[in-house]
Amino acid sequence: MTMFAATAIALMVTMLMALVRLLSGPTVYDRVLAVNMFGTKTVLLIAVFGFLTGRPEFLDIAIVYALINFIGTIAILKFFRYRTLGASTAELQDQEGAQ
Amino acid sequence: MTDFISTSFMEHAVTILLFVLLAVTAIAVLRLTNLFAVVMLTGAYSLLSAVLFVVLDAVDVAFTEASVGAGISTVLMLATLSVTGWRRKVSSSSNIVPLLVTLVVGGALLYGTADMPDFGDPNAPANLHVAPDYIKGSEEDIDVPNIVTSVLASYRSFDTLGETGVIFTAGIGVMLLLGSRRKKKAATDKTGETA
Numbered sequence: 001m002t003m004f005a006a007t008a009i010a011l012m013v014t015m016l017m018a019l020v021r022l023l024s025g026p027t028v029y030d031r032v033l034a035v036n037m038f039g040t041k042t043v044l045l046i047a048v049f050g051f052l053t054g055r056p057e058f059l060d061i062a063i064v065y066a067l068i069n070f071i072g073t074i075a076i077l078k079f080f081r082y083r084t085l086g087a088s089t090a091e092l093q094d095q096e097g098a099q
Numbered sequence: 100m101t102d103f104i105s106t107s108f109m110e111h112a113v114t115i116l117l118f119v120l121l122a123v124t125a126i127a128v129l130r131l132t133n134l135f136a137v138v139m140l141t142g143a144y145s146l147l148s149a150v151l152f153v154v155l156d157a158v159d160v161a162f163t164e165a166s167v168g169a170g171i172s173t174v175l176m177l178a179t180l181s182v183t184g185w186r187r188k189v190s191s192s193s194n195i196v197p198l199l200v201t202l203v204v205g206g207a208l209l210y211g212t213a214d215m216p217d218f219g220d221p222n223a224p225a226n227l228h229v230a231p232d233y234i235k236g237s238e239e240d241i242d243v244p245n246i247v248t249s250v251l252a253s254y255r256s257f258d259t260l261g262e263t264g265v266i267f268t269a270g271i272g273v274m275l276l277l278g279s280r281r282k283k284k285a286a287t288d289k290t291g292e293t294a
Contacts, residue, residue, distance in 0.1 A: 005109045012116050019120065022139055023127050031139045039169065042146045045113075046153050052109055061158055065149070065165055072142070072170045079177050 004052040011048060015041045032076055039069035114154055121147045132187045138176045145169040155218070159247075229254075 015038060022034040043065045050058030124144045131137050145168030152161035216223035233250055241249040251259050 001106065008109065008113055009116075012113070012120070015120060016123075019123060019127075019143065022136070022143060023131070025136070028135060031136055035139045035142050038143045039146055042150055042165075045150055049113060049150075049154065052113075053106055058153065058158075061153065061162065064162070068166050068170050069146075072173060075170070075174045076177065079174060079181075083181055 001052070004048055008045065008048050008052060011041050011045045015045070028080065032073065032080075035076075036069065036073045039065070039072070043069065110154065114151065117147055117151050117154065121151070132189060134180055134185050134187055135177075137187075138173055138180065141176070142169045142173040145172075 018034050018038045018041060022031055022038065025031045025034055043062045046058055046065060047062040050056045050062070121144065124140055124147060128137050128140050128144065131140070145164055149161040149165040149169070152158070152164060216225075220226070233254055234246060237243065237246045237249040241253045243249040243253070
């Protein structure tokens with residue numbers, strides 16, 4: 001139990017540090033990476049919190065959060081690369097070729 | 100095995116720390132002028148509130164918050180920013196009236212919480228009305244082991260049907276709006292080829 005408590009506190013300190021990077025981060029990619037890391041820490045915190053309170057069923061939720069986080073980061077980066085989300089990959093590659 | 104720190108203490112500590120992080124994020128959102136950073140911070144804010152919902156046992160709400168708040172709305176905000184510009188003008192107008200409104204509303208809400216039953220109180224009105232019947236009857240009436248499923252899909256099935264209808268209508272509306280534009284674009288492309 002003490003171990004889980006220590007882990008939870010350590011995770012929250014890490015979240016705070018990610019938040020600082022999110023605030024100060026000079027480039028766009030610093031911030032995207034910080035949000036992605038923040039999401040990962042969220043997933044871990046939910047998992048640790050499940051074990052802390054003796055209900056590891058939360059683990060499933062943590063896994064789905066990880067998926068959402070991954071898709072979200074991909075969506076942000078894709079939007080930054082192509083400035084659109086609706087187009088398919090083939091269309092986007094055509095555009096790249098045209099440019 | 101002896102526990103140095105009790106579970107309930109840790110739950111409270113985690114909740115308070117999460118609220119502190121939430122407040123830091125909110126103040127940063129207000130202070131920053133770089134709107135891209137603000138959008139990223141609102142994503143982090145959504146993730147934090149999702150964890151808070153999990154801590155408060157509202158797992159389904161947390162789920163919605165994480166997928167809509169941190170996922171979709173971040174991307175929608177970015178799409179908006181690419182049209183409107185990436186920096187915010189610092190306004191020099193006075194903030195006293197909004198501050199007063201916020202304080203009064205916040206005070207009224209805090210005053211309202213004083214009368215609310217404790218968190219998870221088994222004698223709270225919300226837990227006494229129909230919940231005991233649902234919990235007792237779910238196994239015999241519906242024959243589904245998961246109580247949440249039996250409440251959503253059977254006891255409150257018309258409510259769920261209505262919700263599904265609303266979301267379906269909204270989806271059709273969005274698809275009509277987006278789909279017609281693309282078809283027109285394709286048609287102009289085709290005419291361009293033949294010309």
